[in-house]
Amino acid sequence: MNNKDIIVRKSLGEIIAGYLKKDIYNKKIKFGERLIEADLAERFDVSRSTIREAFKILEQEELVFSKSRKGTFVSDFTEQDLNEMIELRLIIEPRAFVNAVSILNEENFRDLEQMIEKMKDTAEKSDWNALFDLDMQFHQYVVSMSDNSRMIKIYESINVQMRVYLAHLDQYYSSPKSFYQEHKELFDTLLKKDASLVEKKTIEHITNVGEKLLQNSSGD
Amino acid sequence: MNNKDIIVRKSLGEIIAGYLKKDIYNKKIKFGERLIEADLAERFDVSRSTIREAFKILEQEELVFSKSRKGTFVSDFTEQDLNEMIELRLIIEPRAFVNAVSILNEENFRDLEQMIEKMKDTAEKSDWNALFDLDMQFHQYVVSMSDNSRMIKIYESINVQMRVYLAHLDQYYSSPKSFYQEHKELFDTLLKKDASLVEKKTIEHITNVGEKLLQNSSGD
DNA sequence: TTTATGTCGATTGTCGACAAACAACTAATT
DNA sequence: AATTAGTTGTTTGTCGACAATCGACATAAA
Numbered sequence: 001m002n003n004k005d006i007i008v009r010k011s012l013g014e015i016i017a018g019y020l021k022k023d024i025y026n027k028k029i030k031f032g033e034r035l036i037e038a039d040l041a042e043r044f045d046v047s048r049s050t051i052r053e054a055f056k057i058l059e060q061e062e063l064v065f066s067k068s069r070k071g072t073f074v075s076d077f078t079e080q081d082l083n084e085m086i087e088l089r090l091i092i093e094p095r096a097f098v099n100a101v102s103i104l105n106e107e108n109f110r111d112l113e114q115m116i117e118k119m120k121d122t123a124e125k126s127d128w129n130a131l132f133d134l135d136m137q138f139h140q141y142v143v144s145m146s147d148n149s150r151m152i153k154i155y156e157s158i159n160v161q162m163r164v165y166l167a168h169l170d171q172y173y174s175s176p177k178s179f180y181q182e183h184k185e186l187f188d189t190l191l192k193k194d195a196s197l198v199e200k201k202t203i204e205h206i207t208n209v210g211e212k213l214l215q216n217s218s219g220d
Numbered sequence: 221m222n223n224k225d226i227i228v229r230k231s232l233g234e235i236i237a238g239y240l241k242k243d244i245y246n247k248k249i250k251f252g253e254r255l256i257e258a259d260l261a262e263r264f265d266v267s268r269s270t271i272r273e274a275f276k277i278l279e280q281e282e283l284v285f286s287k288s289r290k291g292t293f294v295s296d297f298t299e300q301d302l303n304e305m306i307e308l309r310l311i312i313e314p315r316a317f318v319n320a321v322s323i324l325n326e327e328n329f330r331d332l333e334q335m336i337e338k339m340k341d342t343a344e345k346s347d348w349n350a351l352f353d354l355d356m357q358f359h360q361y362v363v364s365m366s367d368n369s370r371m372i373k374i375y376e377s378i379n380v381q382m383r384v385y386l387a388h389l390d391q392y393y394s395s396p397k398s399f400y401q402e403h404k405e406l407f408d409t410l411l412k413k414d415a416s417l418v419e420k421k422t423i424e425h426i427t428n429v430g431e432k433l434l435q436n437s438s439g440d
Numbered sequence: 441t442t443t444a445t446g447t448c449g450a451t452t453g454t455c456g457a458c459a460a461a462c463a464a465c466t467a468a469t470t
Numbered sequence: 471a472a473t474t475a476g477t478t479g480t481t482t483g484t485c486g487a488c489a490a491t492c493g494a495c496a497t498a499a500a
Contacts, residue, residue, distance in 0.1 A: 011288055011483070036451070047485045048452085049269065056276045068231055069452060069491060084368045091311045148304045154374055231453070256481070267455045268482085289461060289482060 013053025016044050020054060021160075024063055024074060025129075025167050031076030035064065061160050077165045079214065085158050085165070086210035092155055093139070094202040098195050099146035109191065112141060116180075116187050123176035131179055132166050138183060142190070165213075173212040182208065233273025236264050240274060244283055244294060245349075245387050251296030255284065281380050297385045299434065305378050305385070306430035312375055313359070314422040318415050319366035329411065332361060336400075336407050343396035351399060352386045358403060362410070385433075393432040402428065 010018075020040075023029045035055070037048045044051070055072050058064045066072040104112075115138045122130045136159050143155045172179075182205060189201040230238075240260075243249045255275070257268045264271070275292050278284045286292040324332075335358045342350045356379050363375045392399075402425060409421040 009288075013483090014288075038451070049484060049486095052452095053483085056279075059276075060280060068229075068234075071452070071492095084370045087315075087368055088370055088374075091315055095307075095311055148307055150304045150308055150378070154308075158370070233453090258481070269454060269456095272482095273453085291482070 011053065012046055012050045014057060016040075016046065016050065017054040017057035019044070020058060021061075021063065024164055027167060029074050031074060031168065033074045035072045035074065037072070061157055063160065063164065075161070075164075077161060077168070081161070082165060082210070082213060085162055086206060088154075088158055089162075089206050090203060090210075092151060092158075093143065093206060094199045096143040096146040096148075096151055096155065097190070097202045098199050099148070100142050101190065101193050101195055101198050103145045103147065104142075104190070104193075108141075108145065112138065112187055112190070115141070116184055119180050119183055123180035126176045128172055128176065129167070131176060132163055135179075135183065136160075136163050138187075169213075173215065231273065232266055232270045234277060236260075236266065236270065236274040237277035239264070240278060241281075241283065244384055247387060249294055251294055251388065253294045255292045255294065257292070281377055283380065283384065295381070295384075297381060297388070301381070302385060302430070302433055305382055306426060306433075308374075308378055309382075309426050310423060310430075312371060312378075313363065313426060314419045316363040316366040316368075316371055316375065317410070317422045318419050319368070320362045321410065321413050321415055321418050323365045323367065324362075324410070324413075328361075328365065332358065332407055332410070335361070336404055339400050339403055343400040346396045348392055348396065349387070351396060352383055355399075355403065356380075356383050358407075389433075393435065 020029070020035075029035070037051045037055075040051045040054075041048045055064060055066065059066060059072075062075055064072050064074050115134055119131065119134045119138070122134060140156060140159055144152050146152065186201060186205050189198055192198075240249070240255075249255070257271045257275075260271045260274075261268045275284060275286065279286065279292075282295055284292050284294050335354055339351065339354045339358070342354060360376060360379055364372050366372065406421060406425050409418055412418075
């Protein structure tokens with residue numbers, strides 16, 4: 001699965017990109033904030049070239065963007081962005097899920113079940129941050145089973161952006177328990193391996209998330 | 221439209237990325253070829269940093285990819301890639317086209333008609349390279365009218381990759397005339413502004429292209 | 441007060457250099 | 471002959487420095 005992590009000596013840039021990503025997740029770096037190469041270079045004790053290398057990675061995930069000669073900024077996600085992401089998820093994810101249905105094997109289902117279990121525990125602790133990570137992990141796992149590398153990559157990008165969006169909400173749209181419940185249902189549907197049912201349920205799930213989030217953000 | 225090009229002093233990296241892109245389109249750089257930073261730095265008389273900057277741009281369009289410590293390589297597009305691209309186009313483009321229908325105004329239609337006209341002329345000259353550029357331009361124009369910046373960006377990437385794929389075929393799947401005809405029909409359908417008709421026709425168009433290309437490449 | 445011009449510190453764009461990793465080859469060992 | 475270890479030239483990773491550009495403030499002109 002994550003053959004990425006096996007004995008891969010990461011470059012400094014990759015490592016630092018990872019740190020910065022976490023900082024964005026954890027709101028240590030805020031929306032729209034300007035990232036100054038020299039400052040970060042000093043903070044991580046590396047050269048500016050390396051920081052640029054890290055920026056390049058984050059840029060590909062659209063977590064930051066750089067304006068020519070103006071600097072690099074943390075992306076800020078608005079309601080409009082949420083709308084765009086939901087629209088995209090609605091056309092990509094059902095297809096990916098349906099594709100995945102015919103590919104998922106028993107081992108995969110065990111992996112997924114484990115995530116769902118962990119989600120249940122985490123929901124009881126009301127640890128939203130961990131819940132969001134599991135949510136992201138679950139969806140990405142299924143999508144990764146579709147055999148379209150481009151689709152997987154695109155979804156990964158949206159997923160990360162959704163993650164950041166969620167992290168920056170100051171109140172959440174539902175209880176941890178119903179958050180878990182939603183995913184449990186989705187998982188159960190997958191188990192049935194019925195393509196049209198999966199499609200329907202996936203659309204329902206995403207629509208649901210979207211509606212609740214939009215409702216939530218309008219009351220900010 | 222292309223406010224990008226107005227008095228924007230491009231950075232050296234951007235300029236060089238443009239040159240390299242053309243070289244890839246024109247098959248001066250081949251599939252899978254390794255791009256050596258130092259060589260390019262010398263060729264363009266810039267530093268390696270600048271070449272890296274150019275790579276970063278091309279990487280975002282997925283025209284090249286870099287393996288850690290191994291170098292940067294020109295992407296090579298196989299039949300599998302074509303399949304992936306078609307699958308993606310089939311879910312993105314109909315939606316984008318339908319969205320666009322309600323947004324396109326008279327000026328837009330004039331722009332589009334002009335492209336179609338130019339395509340007709342170009343078809344008579346059997347200038348495939350120019351035809352492909354017009355094809356790309358036409359589709360991108362319509363997709364750009366959908367109000368989802370992410371969708372636009374994703375489509376742009378696929379579009380460029382399709383362009384490279386087409387450029388590297390050594391024989392083309394149909395006559396220039398029928399290539400034009402196809403697009404003329406698509407344009408006429410857009411004119412009718414009937415959402416469900418547009419959706420149907422768009423799917424048909426892409427399916428058609430996909431089938432012909434696959435048929436073609438299997439006989440390579 | 442408003443607009444235009446000039447100055448200065450902060451920040452990015454670009455450069456060339458050195459160190460580390462890699463690939464291809466040769467020599468040595470089994 | 472096949473494997474291992476050493477050698478060398480090539481290429482990428484990372485660094486620090488200088489030049490160009492930007493943004494903010496101050497000053498001058500309208």
